Amino acid sequence: MSDRIPLDDLTSDALDALYDDRDRAQRSATYRLDMLRKRRQQIRDAEQRAEQAEAAIERVRTELDRIADLDTVRHDDGRADRFSTGARWTLRMIRENAIAEQQPTT
DSSP, X not given: OOOOOOGGGOOXXXXXXXXXXXXXXXXXXXXXXXXXXXHHHHHHHHHHHHHHHHHHHHHHHHHHHHHHTSOOOOOTTSHHHHHXXXXXXXXXXXXXXXXXXXXXXX
């Protein structure tokens, strides 16, 4: 048997309550759909930012490799030569640390 109220026994207050329940359900469904759309857009935005970040990282890695492969810069007073050597050592340490961080720990 059903818990439904027969239509002939339905009062206007009960009918109003049913309409109120329906309206709340519609508002809830609309809200949830809007939230779902927003979350999907946030995911697309995050994916785009991640792609841009990966591209930027790759550009930096390429530039670091290019700098590290440069021959020693020669300058009259030798300061540029010392800087270049120190810069290449620093870049090598950065690269080695980045590689080490990517290695799985055991």
